[in-house]
Amino acid sequence: ANSPQYSRYFENVTDAVAISDREVEFHFNQKGNRELPKIIGDLAVLPKHWWEGTDANGKKRDVTKPTLEIPLGSAAYKITSFKPGSEIIWQRVPDYWAAKLPVKIGRENFDTRRYTYILDDNAAWLAFTKGGLEDINREYSSRKWATAYNFPAFQAGDVIKKDFQTQAPEPMQGFVLNQRRPLFQDRLVREALTIPFDFESMNRTLFFGFNTRTSSYFQGTELASNGLPQGKELEILEKYRDKLPPELFTQEFKLPVYDSPQAERKYLKQAVDLFAKAGWVIKGGKMVNAKTGAPFKFEILGWNDTDQVIASPYIANLRKIGVDATLRIIDQTQYINRVNNFDFDVVTGMLQQSDSPGNEQRDFWSSKAADSPGSRNLMGIKDPTVDALVDRIIFATDRDDLVAATHALDRILLWNFYVVPQYYRSAVWLAYWDKFKFPDKQPAYAGADIDSWWIDPDKEKALAAKYKGGN
Structure with a gap:
């Protein structure tokens, strides 16, 4: 705390x-x-006697500091060995105290779980295709899911890929516009930057049609706003009418749909018109400030190949209206540090919600969180109305009140264009070597529960003999 x-x-x-x-x-x-x-x-309750005791060298332990000593735990697995930055091995505890509790029966079936750290994505992929080191692969790349599963073990039927559908809340994934930068403090500018994102073309040409456009911070739940505000939601919003965008009350929130060759011209013109209202004009092919002549220029920060895939088409469209956007790829450690300290113009953020929003909403949207390094308020929102709605959600009197307050918050967030929404996919893609079995009914909120899987020893032996890889 x-x-x-x-x-x-x-x-x-x-x-x-x-x-x-x-x-x-x-x-x-x-x-x-x-x-x-x-x-x-x-x-979590920690064993006080252990943390206040001494290690094998007689040195007093300190719970506030990192350690390379295996700690005393109380879970279904214990750490048996590890190599820092390389490998960690968990062993199942045979007399685990909670093994027969109803929530545990049928789960945590593997005797040993070995985790090997591979820093290169391509090396990890090759390890999976060979087997013996990585036996279950969660796939995130649409292109790989559609085209890369053609290696010998898959063609022989020894590797299976399966689409596990989910019914969980979908995250708001999008380009986060950091309002700590003066460039993004005007709502008209943020709306203008939202319009050039051509999801339909990207989904068709890059994502093989697998994805769906995100249109709510609470996507896939009854908490997502839709249509025009009404009922209790409207009553809540009316209290703040003079502080909210007027369109919020009269227009349904809709993102551009690039469904024809003519759509691009129409939407890019809308973006240019919004920039003009905010004091930006195109001169010599560049979007510049009408008063100072300063160019509209910003950097998208990323750390992997996916950032390149997502950002490149967006950058190309922005350049058509004179906006100078660039992508910088840095190493993951530096990326994490910069994001935690809000040292960026734009990043791709993933804001995950639950079916029951509450106290965590302060960390997403509150004014206090905007100034707290490491918070999830990447956008830098400082809005008394948003703060009030967050408290309304936390202290909701019943489910109906919670839903209405969350609808109102969702609508305010959307109409302020804090992020450029990207997309989601209601599925978990897993590929696995054919030695696993699992219950037919997997939890819809998770898609797949690996802890409910188990290994067929006969299949494991057959694969090991066939590939000599110790599968």
């Missing part, structure tokens, strides 16, 4: 008191925060 990111979850907790050897009582400063008791119940 000392971390700025997690402190917002416990904002209404005043203190904790041990009332017995096995009980702790938490005190809250406000009533009605329905989710907070559950969050408190999720807190």
Whole structure:
């Protein structure tokens, strides 16, 4: 809770008191925060005697500092060995205390789980195709899913790929426009930058038609806003009417649809018109500030090949209207540090929600989170109306009130164009060597539950003999 990111979850907790050897009582400063008791119940309990003890060298342990000593745990698996940055091996605990609890029966079936760290994506892919090192591969690339599964083991039927459909909330994946940069502080500019994203062409030419355009921060749930505001949602929004975009009350939020050759010209003109309203004009083929002549220029920050795939068509369209956007690929560690410190113009963000939004909304949208490194408020939103809606969600009186308040928040976020929405896919793509079995019914909220899988020893032996790779 000392971390700025997690402190917002416990904002209404005043203190904790041990009332017995096995009980702790938490005190809250406000009533009605329905989710907070559950969050408190999720807190992990650590073995105090171990963390306050000494290691094999007699040195006192410090729970606040990293360690290379295998800690004492209480889960279904224990760490048996590891090589830092290279490998870690988990071994199933034979007398695991929770093994017969209803939620655990039929799960955690592998005796040993070995994780090998491979920093190169291509090397990891080759390891999977050969077997013996990586036996289950979660695929994210549409191109690979459609074209790359033609290696010998797959053609022989020894590797299977399966599409596990999901019914979970879909994340808002999009280009995050960092409002800490003056360039993105005008809502008209942010809307103008949203229009040139041609999802339909990208989905057809790059993603093999697998993806769907994202149109809500709560996509795939009853919490997603749609149509025009009405009922309780409208009552909530009316309180802030003079602080909200007027279109929010009169127009259904819709993103451009590039469904014909003529669509590009129409939408790019709309973008140019919005830039003009915001004080930007095209001169000499460049979008410049009408008063200062400064060019409209920004950088998209990325760390892998997928960033290149997503950004390149968008950059090409922006250049057609004189906007100078570039892509910079950096190593993952540097990328994480820069994103955590909000040191970027634009990044691709993935904002994942649940069916029951609550205290975590502060970390996504609140004014406090905008100034807290490591928060999920990558956009830098500082809006009293948004803050009020977040509190309304946290202290919702019932499900109907929660849904209405979330609809209102979703609509405000969309009409302020904080991100350029990209796409989602309601499926988990898994490819695996044909030695696994699993229940036919997998959880719809996850798509696939690997912990419910088990290994067929006869198939494992046959594959190992056939490929001599120790599958």
